[in-house]
Amino acid sequence: MSMGYLSQREAFGRALKEYGAENRDVVVLDADTSSSTLSKFFADAFPDRFFNVGIAEPCLVDVAVGMALAGFVPVINAFSALVSLRALEQIRTCVSYANTNVKIASSYAGLSDYKDGPTHHSIMDIGIMRMLPGMTVIVPADELEIKAWVPVIAQHKGPVYFRLSRDGTPVVHEKEPVVEIGKGLKLRSGKDVGVITAGTMTYRCLKAAQELTEEGIAVTVIEMPSIKPLDTALILDTARETGAVVTVEEHSILGGLGGAVAEVVTLHHPVPIERVGIQDTFARTGPDPDSLMDAFGLSVSDIVRACKEAIGKKEQ
Amino acid sequence: MNNLKEKDSKFDAVTLNKLANQLRLDSLEMIYRRQAGHPGGSFSAAEIVTCLFFHCMNIDPNNPAWDERDRFILSKGHASALLYAALARKGYFPLADLQNWGDLDCHLQGHPDILKTPGVDMTSGILGHGIAIGAGLCIAARAQGKNYTVYTLLGDGECQAGIIWEGAMLASKYQCGNLIAILDYNDVQLDGFVHEIMPMEPLIDKWNAFNCNVIEIDGHNVSEIIGAVEAAKMVEDKPTIIIAHTIKGKGVSFMENKSEWHGKAPNKQEWELAQEELGRMI
Numbered sequence: 109m110s111m112g113y114l115s116q117r118e119a120f121g122r123a124l125k126e127y128g129a130e131n132r133d134v135v136v137l138d139a140d141t142s143s144s145t146l147s148k149f150f151a152d153a154f155p156d157r158f159f160n161v162g163i164a165e166p167c168l169v170d171v172a173v174g175m176a177l178a179g180f181v182p183v184i185n186a187f188s189a190l191v192s193l194r195a196l197e198q199i200r201t202c203v204s205y206a207n208t209n210v211k212i213a214s215s216y217a218g219l220s221d222y223k224d225g226p227t228h229h230s231i232m233d234i235g236i237m238r239m240l241p242g243m244t245v246i247v248p249a250d251e252l253e254i255k256a257w258v259p260v261i262a263q264h265k266g267p268v269y270f271r272l273s274r275d276g277t278p279v280v281h282e283k284e285p286v287v288e289i290g291k292g293l294k295l296r297s298g299k300d301v302g303v304i305t306a307g308t309m310t311y312r313c314l315k316a317a318q319e320l321t322e323e324g325i326a327v328t329v330i331e332m333p334s335i336k337p338l339d340t341a342l343i344l345d346t347a348r349e350t351g352a353v354v355t356v357e358e359h360s361i362l363g364g365l366g367g368a369v370a371e372v373v374t375l376h377h378p379v380p381i382e383r384v385g386i387q388d389t390f391a392r393t394g395p396d397p398d399s400l401m402d403a404f405g406l407s408v409s410d411i412v413r414a415c416k417e418a419i420g421k422k423e424q
Numbered sequence: 425m426n427n428l429k430e431k432d433s434k435f436d437a438v439t440l441n442k443l444a445n446q447l448r449l450d451s452l453e454m455i456y457r458r459q460a461g462h463p464g465g466s467f468s469a470a471e472i473v474t475c476l477f478f479h480c481m482n483i484d485p486n487n488p489a490w491d492e493r494d495r496f497i498l499s500k501g502h503a504s505a506l507l508y509a510a511l512a513r514k515g516y517f518p519l520a521d522l523q524n525w526g527d528l529d530c531h532l533q534g535h536p537d538i539l540k541t542p543g544v545d546m547t548s549g550i551l552g553h554g555i556a557i558g559a560g561l562c563i564a565a566r567a568q569g570k571n572y573t574v575y576t577l578l579g580d581g582e583c584q585a586g587i588i589w590e591g592a593m594l595a596s597k598y599q600c601g602n603l604i605a606i607l608d609y610n611d612v613q614l615d616g617f618v619h620e621i622m623p624m625e626p627l628i629d630k631w632n633a634f635n636c637n638v639i640e641i642d643g644h645n646v647s648e649i650i651g652a653v654e655a656a657k658m659v660e661d662k663p664t665i666i667i668a669h670t671i672k673g674k675g676v677s678f679m680e681n682k683s684e685w686h687g688k689a690p691n692k693q694e695w696e697l698a699q700e701e702l703g704r705m706i
Contacts, residue, residue, distance in 0.1 A: 135564075159563070159598075167556045167590035174560020177495075177546065178568065182560075197550060198587075202557065206538050206547040 115276040116308075117215050119251035121146025123258040124183065124213075125153050131262055135175055137161060138185040139168045144274075145215040147185040165190045169198035169210065176208040181262050184210065188217035188230035188271065196236060203267045204240035211261055212269045218308060218358035219386075220274035222400045225393035231386050235363020237269040238336040244268040244289055245336040247357075247365075249310035250277060252284040253333065260287055273358075275397045277311040280331070292339035298326030301415045302346035304369050305356040306332050309384075309406060313356050316411035327415065335365055340372045347377045352418035354382045356411055358401065361385035380421035382414040435478055440646040443478060443513070444470040445705040448675045450509035450522060452702070456695040458526045460534070464685040466506035468610040468643070468670040469577060473503075475649040476575055476606075477510045485515035488542040494572050495545045495561055499554025500579035500608060501535040502687065508532050508541070516543035551582040555591030555605055559663070562600040573657065576605045581613030584622045589634065592663070596635035601660035604653060605636075608643060612672035614686045631665045643668025676701050 114122070128134050128150050137159045142148040151158035161168045165186050172182035184191070191199075191214055203210045214233060221228040237245045246261065246268060248254045254272070261268045285293060295310070296317055305313040310331045317327035328350055330342060347353055353373055355366035366383035373381055386404050394400030401407070435443065448470050455461035477483070481494040498507050505525070512519045517531070524530035531540040535549025546557055554576030561574045582588060595603050609627070611618045618624055631638045637659045641648040649668065656664035672686070673679030676698040690698060 135567075156567075161590075161594055164587075164590040164594075166552075166587045167594055170553055170556030170587065170591065171560035171563070171594060173546075173553075174557040174562070175564045176560075177557070178561050178564030178570075180564050180567075198553070201547065201550050202553060 113276055113279055114251045116248070116254060116273040117144070117146045119254040119276070120213060120215070120258070120272050121149040123255040125149040127258045127262060128154050128157065131181070133179070133181045134183060134262055135159065135180045136183050136185065137168055137172050139163055139165050139190070141185065141187055141215070145185040145213065147213070165195040166198045169195045170202060172210045173198070173202040173206070173208045176210050182210055183213055183262070185213045185215060187221070187228060188214040188233050189228050192230060192233035192236055200240060204243050207242055207266060209265060210267050212267070213272060214269060215272045216274040217271045218273060219391055219394070219400050219404065220308070220397055222394040222397045226390040229391055231360045231391070232363065233271065234335055234357070234359050234365065235367065238363070238368060242266060243336060244334070245271070246289070246333050247271045247306040247335055248333050249307055249331055250280045252279070252281045253287060256284045256287045257333070260289065264289060271307065273308050275308070277308050280310050280314065287333065290334050290337040290339060292330050292332040292334065292342040294342070295329040295331050296327065298328050299350060300326045301352045301354060301419050302328040302330060302350035303354045303356060303411065303415065304330045304332050304343060304346065304365065306335060306365050308358050309356045312406070312408050313411055316408045316415065319408065319412055320415055325415065325419065332365060335368055338368050338372065343369055343372050344377050347373050347379045352380045352422040354384060354411065354414045354418050356384040358406060359385055360388060362388055380418045382418045384411055384414045437646050440474050440478060441471070442706050444474040444646070445675060445702050447474060447506055447509045447513065449699065449702045449706065450513070451505035452676070452690065452695065452698055454505045454508070454522050454525050455689045457523060459689040460526065461505045461689060462502040462687045463679060463690070464612060464672040464682070465500060465579060465608065465610065466503045467674045467676065467679065468672045469500070469503050469506055469608045470674065471644045471646050472577060472606055472608060472649055472668055473506050473510050475646050475653070477514050479650055480653045481575065482572065485543065488516060492570060492572055495558070495574045497546045497554045497558050497574070497576040498536050498548050499576045500551065500582055501548030503577070504535050507536055507544070511541070511543040514543070551579065552585035552587040554578055555588055555595055555603070558603050558605070559591055559595040559598065559600050562595070562602045563598050565602060572602070574603050576603070578605055578607045580607060580609045580611060580618050580624060581621070583607065583624055592631070592634040592636060595663040599661045600663045603663040604656045604666065605663065606666045606668055608670050609667055610670040610672035612681060612683050612686065614683065616683050628667060631667070635662060637662040637664040638667060639664060640667045641669070643670035644674060675705065
């Protein structure tokens, strides 16, 4: 991978440490993965406000719940597959239902733990989390955006699921974007097709849009980091303006961003939709994140093809 | 006993015993009216809950959100009828609310709900959360320089869940001397005897092995309960687990030690019989 940008975990680890200096209510917890999630940056700077609970994600969530009840702002760090699956009951009952102010930093999401394979991939977490009432689900695209989200998430009153990649992508935002829960970001405008994406796929969508532009196809690219609450107004504007929508995510095509957008579009302004994502299957172990993503339907050419298919259906 | 909530003083053993039976009667009336609830585990814990709410805990029903209050997490959340009866008798809400339990517009949910019911310090019902959440509260309290104690009431069957032991390890690691867990050891769970469904013994050794301060008592003896809590408060560097030996369904002869009364409501005849037996002890 080329140098010059930070992995998402490193960007988050640094941003959390930086924010920790100004907000003393923030406490950070990890489940024996702090040298992977890089919550260790915070741990090294603020050892009194860092708690390592060992390999026990359900306990990780519950301890954070207790701290939240006392008024702290706990940020729990764990591997995405573990926190979203093994600790789901704790999150459902004690965070979502009890509406406790727990922030879940879900690292190594999507296929980003390519080396560890499908046991460690997390490709259903967005679907799970967005079904929880009161849960805010945020999927950032790059380093500067992660930095922008940290204070917003910490200051939001209520549970947040913050989905982070182990790896990273080249820069999407040249300067720190202004982010807001419930708001999407329009990265480019074009009348032929609207691409709605989030997270690590944002960069690939911009590349696909560039290729399509060279072929004379005008593409809107919406980055939708706030998957819940969703920016339905922006989605419907995009559907109206382009007449064809393509969703793109490093997640199963079931239940995630694609599902969320389809729910909105089919109800309020039906247009052709294509979903780029992992096709209801487990992936495989891979040599690097990019080739694994390419192998499971997330390549730039997959996005280009989906855009053309959506446009084709519009013209039928 | 309607006026107990008006008093702020602590009670003697005779009064506490009567009050425990009053809470049993309240609970069963609620369960009978609603034809739903868990009498067995409410009755086994009646003296424990009575001692905590009417003697041990530093709480103010007029100010349920008081920052310095002791906290109580009913980890065995299915004993909700008992907790609701205690909260009402303590004065957190009108006694009349108890008879609306489970109605759509009533704040009393099937299991305790921190967002709906005054005096409930944490939502519970799915078993296993009390120790880990309690430990989180304890760590936070210490960091904030607060002196309150966190109490949690566990079921014995509940200790079959792994997260109880995750929480115990953590509470020991962080030396949560301000955590007092009480185990309602009645040896009966939904499907039968605990020692048959999934044996827990040697239970004392288990908790000792997790570096907890272990105290063993008769969970129906109010003096022993209060003594154990006072002893637990003296230990600053370890969480305490009070193993309270109890009888499931205690106080109603035909319910005692029977798993069928874990989660069954009495019919009219059973309710009248139970009322008579409990009434004699108030």
